[in-house]
Amino acid sequence: MGCNFAVLFPCWDMLFGTANFDARYHPTGIADQLEGRQYGDGFWSLHWRAIQRWVGS
Secondary structure, eight states: OOOOOOSSOTHHHHHHTOOOOOSSOOOOOOOOOOTTOOOOSSHHHHHHHHHHHHHTO
């Protein structure tokens, strides 16, 4: 968190001091993926389920 903002041009992160070249993975911020919950299989299924969650079904 708070590092590696420039996806394609890391020179910007190096310039502003936010570059982090550690070999470890950082948290993505996705906190609502629950164990046992079906998120869909495939591109269209994922989007359809997202719309259903957004509407509240």
